[in-house]
Amino acid sequence: MEPVVHLRDAVALLGRFPALAGVDLDVARGEVILLRGPNGAGKTTLLRACAGLVPIVRGEAVVLGTDLRRDPRAVRRRVALLGHASGLYDDLTVDENVRFWGRAARARRADVEAALRLLGLDGRLRHVPVGRLSAGQRRRASLACLLARRPELWLLDEPHAGLDNAARDQIDGLVRQAVRQGATVLLSSHELDRAQALADRVVELVAGTNAPTGAPVAAGDGEAARPGPAGAGEIADAADVAGVAGAAAVVGSSAPEAGASGGEATHVA
Amino acid sequence: MWRDATLVAGRDLRVELRSRVTLNQVAPFAVVVLLLFAFALDPDRGVLERATAGLYWVAVLLSALLAIGRSAALDESDGARDALRLSGLEPGGVFLGKTAAVTVQLLVLEVLLGAGVVVLYGAEPAGIGLLVATCVTATVGVAATGTLYGALVSGSRVRETLLPLLLLPVLAPVLIGATRAFEAALGSVPADGWPWCGLLAGLALLYSVAGALAYGVLLEGS
Helix, strand or coil: CCCCEEEEEEEEEECCEEEEEEEEEEECCCCEEEEECCCCCCHHHHHHHHCCCCCEEEEEEEECCEECCCCHHHHHCCEEEECCCCCCCCCCEHHHHHHHHHHHCCCCHHHHHHHHHHCCCCCHHHHCEHHHCCHHHHHHHHHHHHHCCCCCEEEEECCCCCCCHHHHHHHHHHHHHHHHCCCEEEEECCCHHHHHHHCCEEEECECCECCCCCCCCCCCCCCCCCCCCCCCCCCCCHHHHHHHHHHHHHHHHCCCCCCCCCCCCECCC | CHHHHHHHHHHHHHHHHHHCHHHHHHHHHHHHHHHHHHHHHCCCHHHHHHCHHHHHHHHHHHHHHHHHHHHHHHCCHHHHHHHHHHHCCCHHHHHHHHHHHHHHHHHHHHHHHHHHHHHHHCCCCCCHHHHHHHHHHHHHHHHHHHHHHHHHCCCCCCHHHHHHHHHHHHCHHHHHHHHHHHHHHHCCCHHHHHHHHHHHHHHHHHHHHHHHHHHHHHHHHC
16 A cells, blocks of 8 residues: 655755755554654654645655655645644634634535534634633644644644643544544654554654664554544544543553554664 | 635634724824824925825825735734645635735725825815725735735745835835826816726736735745
8 A cells, every 4th residue: 555655865954954864754544653853853844844844855755645846735735734833813713713724625514513523612612712722722723723624644743742631632532533534643742651652653863864664662552543444434523532532541641661562663863 | 716815815804803903003003194294294285285195195005014014924923824835725815815805904994094185185086986996906906016025025034124125116106106096086187097097907907916826936935
């Protein structure tokens, strides 16, 4: 099966600085990959490059069957990137933001409603301007905008940052839910225990590059993240995810330490 | 593209309705500019009356700088530019939508300023049709050029000062055409203003088409 992400010796520049200096990566459909590495290793750049926001200037880069170097726009509408910024408009309400981005992506109205419901934003919060939300609520609103699009590839950059445990559990539940529906996930997180519990594989980056595959360094069981038929079914309802989130908390508490057994891991020097 | 333009225009106008920046900041600024012109030239009422058309459009352009800066800043906030690039919206549609929203805001402002020059400067409009046509065509030209240049300077750390520096010279033909058309509409021979209005319509079309074609490149580059 064709990989969802295929990078070979991929190089990306930020200015004249090679933020990615020859990265290899293959991600199969339905996999959850944790990108790990010190600050400045290139995790964020790699996620943004996979979204088509940072141009790959050398090497091979195919995402969702599309050559990123030729047509990044064709990839963008099929991926969701949760970055450090929210992409929300402070003066608009949660409802208006989610509807705007949903309509921009040609999302179905039912999916927009389901996303709001799933993130617990269908009550009082729905009509609150985003500028008045807490960081966690803002993150949820941002996720709802992405969820409504039903992306095939999730790119999550520090999705747990600045959130309380309940919100982190909710995000983990969403990841598992998305993967069950056929999506693929690349995430970076400094919450290693939690992220490794989600991940099938860990890819470590150092100074914008990686090393030959093979050395297992960490693994999550990723057991809740088994893919179902792509695009099957509706977005789960809130109760469904609440249950998954609960399960995630249990899995997280017993997650293996780095280096413990589980799925395959790739150590990049 | 038109669907995307409608969506973006609706968003920008909704943000404006919520924030009321045009109402609470740009409009008072425009009125203050008109008042300052009146204070400066009032001792010679004849000069004020003869210069009404030019003063009106200078006030419009200065106020437009604020509205355009605000419109550009909207898509700079908290990752909105990346979200736009990932959204699947047609860049040409985004450009036309933003242009339409700025046009609507400026037209509202121009009505207010029109009342201001009647009260403060004693202007007596004769050709209402020409005045309206001039306002619409000139405003589309200003909004289209402003939206394009707003995107051009958006990646710059000095965008607030760079925008007027780049934009005002480009808008000189619009200022000249609109002033001449207004002079005709406020004078006794409104028919003399229609060729100027035609020039403004041509400029508006040119700037709009160029902007719709170039906006995608600017969105990627900034």
